[in-house]
Amino acid sequence: MFQPSRLSRAVALFVLGLSASANAVADDTTRLDALTVTATKGATKTETPVVETPQSVSVIESEDWQEKGAESVQRAANYTPGVGTNQIGSSNRYDYLILRGFSSGSINNTFLDGLKVMNDGGSFSSFAIDPWFLDRIEIVKGPTSVLYGRSSPGGIVALTSKRPEYEFGGEVRARLGNNAQREFAFDVTGPVDDDQRVAYRLTGILSAADAQQDFVEEERRAIAPSLMWDITDDTSLTLLAYLQSDPEGGYHSGLPYEGTVVPRNGRKIDNTFFEGEPDYKRFSRDMAMVGYDLEHQLNSQWSVTQKFRHLSSDVKLQQVYAFGWASDTELLRFYSAAEEDLEAVTVDNQVKGHLAIGAVDHTLLVGLDYQQRRNDVVWPRGAFPAIDAFNPQYGAEPTALSGPSRNLREVSQTGLYLQDQMAIGGWRLNLGGRYDWVDIENTNRDTNAAAELDETQFSGRAGLLYYFDNGIAPYASYSTSFSPNAFRNADGNLIEPSEGRQIETGLKYQPVGSRDLYTLSLFRIHQENLATKLPQEPFYRAIGEIQSQGLELEAKTQVSENLGLQVGYAYTDVMFEKSEAYREGNDASQVPKHQVTAWADYRFTEGALNGASAGLGVRHMADIWADDANTRQVPDYTLVDLALGYDFRHVGLPGVSARLNVNNLLDKEYVASCFNSTNFCYFGAERNVTATASYRF
Template identity: 60%
Template sequence: MQGHRFRRPTTAWLLGASLLPLTAAAQSPDGDAATLDTVTVTGQAATKTETPALETPQSVSNVGREEMDERGVRTLREATQYTPGVYTNQVGASNRYDYLVMRGFSDGSLSNTYLDGLKVMGDANGYSSMVIDPYFLENVEIVKGPASVLYGRSSPGGLVALTSKKPLFEDHRELRFSIGDNAQRSAGFDVSGPLDDERRVAYRLVGQASRADTQFGPIEEKRYAIAPSITWDATDDTSLTLMAYLQKDPEGGYHSGVPYEGSAVSHNGRKIDNTFFDGEDDYDTFERYQRMVGYDLEHRFNDSLTARQKLRYLNADVELNQVYQYGWIGESNELRRYYSGGRESLQAWTVDNQLEADFHGGGIEHTVLAGLDYQHRKNDVVWTSGSFPSIDPFAPHHGAEPIGEIGVTNDERHALTQTGVYLQDQMAIDRWRLTLGGRYDWVDIENTDHLTGNDSTLDDTQFSGRAGVLYLFDNGVAPYLSYNTAFTPTSFVDADGDLLEPMEGEQWETGMKYQPPGTRDRYSIALFRIDQENVATKEQPTDPYRSVGEIESRGVELQARTHVTDNFRLQAGYSYTDISYARSDVPGEQGNQAIYAPRHQASVWGNYRFDQGALDGLDAGLGVRYYADIQADRANTEQVPDYTLVDATLGYDLSQVGLQGVKARLNVGNLLDEEYIASCNSLEYCYFGAERNVRATLSYRF
């Protein structure tokens, strides 16, 4: 229907053009050359407005649906593993959580993910951290550096903004099936279209079921997920989208490690196999049920003023049982073992109210955003623990029972409430782009210990700010300078049971972006320095949390996405991250490099599409990832050996042989089957990397 001001998503826009800005000629249905409108990659998560990434004074990366399909990603970690400054191998082959280490900071890995503009609420001080399957996503935007001015509590390393698949106002139907090694199999569907003749209402229904063995003994991964949504254009100026996401993980895979000695180096002349399972099948369970419902309401008062409200309710139940090793018993070949259990029930509300005004005055074009948001989360947890007989990893025998009783160690409620008001002004003065923003938050945290009857509370207020300046040259070069702050309150308590003070961070970043006019190419370089105080950490998994003082992270990131030819696309990235304990109350730790952070990280991915002769319809891709200088412990006594991984893909459009809408793809991760240690939490706990995995996918669009 003509006259609608809302840009309705179409299949072409959502499924293809979201990857890169397109200004090249394309073939029209009748075979003639047709010019496509430019589709600009935005830095929407960094600004909460439709701001081109080229004009955003902060480092921003995007991974679109087409790229995710091409690389066959199964997790958010795989989606971002070719992004410089993002380390995705914190826990190796485990797929239970989406651990993302950004610019060296791992404290936000479990709580710094946003879906459709709202935080995916979880409890970093527990097992209740949510995971969104990438099949349900249209785009992944990675914002480097602090973003508290718009989002409140967040990691200084950055955030990851996920955009879900939304209803389309044209028919779209897809079936997808995959099989692979380790008994991988999955089936998915994605259907969408209008519900009325006037195209005022559209729906979308996405679903997937998957199952796989893992490289660790009897452990499995299972998932069932479905996401219904409906969009109603009530008027030409008012739109409402209702969304739900329901996910059940009956089996959550493996999440354990082995000692440094015996994995990275030999123990008594031997090494542990990278398929070793240190647990017990009868005492190893991870079940997660997560349910999210919400809406996105937008009303345009006129061409200059728009109001939005986003709301989501989340409920999750998690059950954990795990027997895990924890270091060698003397010089023997026996590993001591313990048991941990958890039962958690989480409920959360998030709402964000926005008012955006665009106006011109005094030679300045303003985009002003004012907002009020609210977050509330409570998580009821019961944790248990016990002892188990030791195990010989070189000749493991399973079937052991616990030693003594398994007892309750914690029965608590973790509650957090955050209310924030924010104001941002993006100004365009000729070629200059200026951004100023400020936010004030009220944060209440309460831990209730049902075993002791004690409460730990923290009432805090926090101001966050940002300032950025960028100059946009006619030739596509855009140098910039920015300053951003972050704060991260948690429900972590110290040895005395007191809540830790919120972590606070600030970042200076300067860099340059470049997009040659009329091309799809993008290049960027960013130099940054981040300082964080009141850092919460613990030496061993069983230790209480503590504040180590201050962490400094500084480094450089380079990224390039270029079309070498019309058929050959190449992306490359490099990051140097020097993150260390600038101040620490732990003897000998000050000045040491932090764990989980490769000092050097480089990647390259290339894809070539054939369009002539017998190979027409075929595409082939190859990627290489390199990681170096990862510390194995906080004392910096050992390093994880450097490693290089190779990934590959091969795809074919079967419409070339008469099967319209059918495509086949083969993806291979860790092509050379490199055996490696991905990272270490300590010398007692290192994580094996994923072995070679092969997966074939057949999709049908009709």
């Protein structure tokens, strides 16, 4: 169990870094290039510095996750407090990100360039964009429905894609690693014409690897062409496309608590064990996204923007999965398959402006957005023979297959929103409101029976911050969210959406003249209208309630010209206030109550090691329940990561660099989390070693 002394050490380390930064900022100006840019659009959809935003926001730059060797969006957030990245253990199929303890919907809280195009909750048709195509990641913690509509009360993950630039440049990268990892990636951008009115960018990647589990592979091919055209001095148009094919989607399954966390009759299952069938394993995902960003500057103060994306996706799945023990050594198995055809459209229209009324400066944002998703799904299922978990023999066939269920899932959302960011002296007041019209219809293709939801919803946010001249900024805020439920009531219709509200207060500090950033936040989130099934009732009611409260500390600082430090701590307490009897009053599973992370990076600038760099990180997770009944726990675990790099410009090869990353350096075998019934526990990733060579030009 986590000891109170660990919290004291985490706070002490945070304060120590704060002091070090304050002492160093007066005489250290060369360090700025190595640090994080702290402006955000995720929380406000405007260019607002994080230190002046009255809500907790963590920004992860591409250089940061590349240094740590992160190969997915969820791994890029490994060192961000308040974010759980191990919900499904070693699986890389989707980007699961638990924000402030809300594991439900954690696959459904990602936005790309401010638009919800990537996810379809309740189906297999979400896709994971490779971080190679991204410029940065912003994690906005707490409700954000005021700008984005339906979303988790834990927050959102706002991804920003790479864009064309008018200066020629690019990068090629090759990577090799254990488990047959191999990758080639390229990125090139520059002007098309001499007048620099048109610029292009072409980014692509080919990657493949064996998964940790036997017989399973991961494979990806993706390319993203884009073109930016400055039609006039005031009008610009950016055309974007993203094509991705994942012929092999890797592993995505779990195993019982007995045999993984604790022995089963004195024996444990190997963390490379594959409980499925080689002839019945498939996950292929093909998607294409096209769209544009059109922006017109009306004058020096006002602009209008329209963003549009169209997404089509095709997913095919075959999977044999385990569900509990059939005997002392054999696992029960079932068969699941899917064919899904998703079409989605989303558009966001914005008017932004600045005006002064008396002593108050206003930054106004008015928006009208619309999104529509249509997913045609076919889900066969059936039974499969059991398998010996300790001496597996493969080659079985299904013992029974049931006719597939055919469903049409349709979602549309229209939202009208308004935000006013006011500044007077050091005061920053943020007020926002949004009204949504949501229409959801799930139709059984075989019976034509439909479950419907036609709902309107208001969301709001109010935040107040004072920015002192020395860079200290205390703040407080209140915000709300809503998220549709996927369960039916007694009438056969979808139950009303769940609603979330958060109170947050905190302190931010950015030393003047630096890019160091320190944040402390205290929050309480209350979510109601959760789907709950009462005893003896075959339907759900929207009567559940859950509360998440906690503390988060985050520090990013350049202690000296050579040494950078990133430290984080999160205390997250998530409790079911009203729910089914077995979990009412209990803590939620899969959520570490205590999370401590630290990463130190040292760059050598003199002597024989000039050009070399070394990074060392530690991640510690503690107090994780394996079930909502709170009868079993996942053991605490600590992981160590290592990075070694060298910049060859110091030996006459400018632009050439190499890096060695070892994640889970000590090759710790651990269970990352367990889901509720404890029939689904997920092994964490084993030691991962990659060597990367790149050339920037």
